[in-house]
Amino acid sequence: FCVECDKRYHKECVESPVEISYPSHLKHSLKLYLSEDRSNQYCILCREKADIMVYHCSLCDVYMHVVCAQKTIPIFIDQPIRHDHTLTLFPRQASLTCNICGLVNKLHLTYVCRSICDFVAHSDCIFIPHTIRISRHHHRISFVSSLPLGDWSCGVCRREVDCGYGAYTCDVCLGYAVHTRCALRYDIWDGKELEGIPEEDEEDIDPFEKIADGVILHFSHGHHL
Structure with missing residues (x-):
C-alpha cells in the first residue's frame, strides 16, 4: 500500500507485467490499466465486474482480471456431465458456435471434441x-x-x-x-x-x-x- 495516499493494491497486480498476450485475444495485446469507472466493465473470462487494476484492450474495449489472466489454461478438460469425451483447447480465435449456449464469442477460450462428434464449448459454459x-x-x-x-x-x-x-x-x-x-x-x-x-413441496400458486x-x-x- 501507499503510505502517502493510503491506497492498497494486490501483490499479484503490482507484480504483473505491463503488457501481455492471451490465447483468446491474440490480435491485440492487453495492457495493465487503472480503471476509474467500472460500472460497465466486466472480465471476459469470469464475467465478474472488473477490479480497479485490470488488463485492457483499448481497440476492442475488453477487460480481464489480473488474476484471471495469470491462471493456468488447461489444454484438456474432462467434464462428463456436459460431454462424454475429453475436450481439447482450440488454440486460436475462431467463429465457432458453442453447443451449450448456442452463441459465437471469439473472446472466450473455446474447447472442441476431437473425437467423432462435432462438439464445441466455451470455457465458461462447460461448468x-x-x-x-x-x-x-x-x-x-x-x-x-x-x-x-x-x-x-x-x-x-x-x-x-x-x-x-x-x-x-x-x-x-x-x-x-x-x-x-x-x-x-x-x-x-x-x-x-x-x-x-430436494425441492420443497410448494403450494401451486398462480x-x-x-x-x-x-x-x-x-x-x-x-x-x-
Whole structure:
C-alpha cells in the first residue's frame, strides 16, 4: 500500500507485467490499466465486474482480471456431465458456435471434441449449473443439450431458441424454455446450483394476480398488465 495516499493494491497486480498476450485475444495485446469507472466493465473470462487494476484492450474495449489472466489454461478438460469425451483447447480465435449456449464469442477460450462428434464449448459454459431457479418462472429449470423439434421462444428475452443447442427447460410446464445465457444473467438467476437438493413441496400458486377485468399483476413484472 501507499503510505502517502493510503491506497492498497494486490501483490499479484503490482507484480504483473505491463503488457501481455492471451490465447483468446491474440490480435491485440492487453495492457495493465487503472480503471476509474467500472460500472460497465466486466472480465471476459469470469464475467465478474472488473477490479480497479485490470488488463485492457483499448481497440476492442475488453477487460480481464489480473488474476484471471495469470491462471493456468488447461489444454484438456474432462467434464462428463456436459460431454462424454475429453475436450481439447482450440488454440486460436475462431467463429465457432458453442453447443451449450448456442452463441459465437471469439473472446472466450473455446474447447472442441476431437473425437467423432462435432462438439464445441466455451470455457465458461462447460461448468454451468444443471438445475437452477430464476426470477421469471415459478418452477425450477434444468439444462438440456437440445430441444425437441418445434418453435421455441425464450421465457426471458422472448426471442427464438434454436432447438439444436443447449437451453434450460421446465419439467412441469411443457414448452417452457430459456436461452442458456438468459437463464444465467445476474438479474435473473440467484447463483445457486440446485441439482441434488430436494425441492420443497410448494403450494401451486398462480403466476399472476387478477386486479380487474383484463388487468393482472404478474410476478415477473412490477406494474399492472
